[in-house]
Amino acid sequence: MDEALRYMVRERAGYRCEYCQLPQVYAPVVCFHIAHVPARQHGGNDDLANLALVCPHRNRCKGPNLTSIDPETATLVPLFHPRLDAWDAHFAADGVVIIGRTPTGRATLRLLRLNQVVWANKAWPHSNLRSAMADMGRRRRRPT
Secondary structure (H helix, E strand, O other): OOOHHHHHHHHHHHOOOOOOOOOOHHOOOOOOOOOOOHHHHHHOOOHHHHHEEEEEEHHHHHOOOOOEEOOOOOEEEEEEOOOOOOOOHHHEEOOEEEEEOEEEEEEEEHHHHHEEEOOOOOOEOOOOHHHHHHHOOOOOOOOO
């Protein structure tokens, strides 16, 4: 994958994780990943339409998964797809906490641990970073 393609993915995402919406600027010691959605092992390719900017923690949590269990209904549902789904349709922000609005949102929230941030192999609630995000006008998913 060439640098021009990586730049386009980062620009399109607004330099935010496309799952938890954490801005790269709040994670200066880690490099966000360019992830395949779906993963290569499921037929994903390097086309811009199949790539997403993802923080390392979400990328590790998601792995190659395409589905998960909705904790409310106990049914298997597709995970949020940053290229096909609107963030605001599946998630809401309650102060500094992300809420799953739909079965897909709830399953993604749980599997990717969207309200958790990891630094130096320690897990902390995302709220301290999200408080800072609130001051800068918050996340906005742009349609693709």
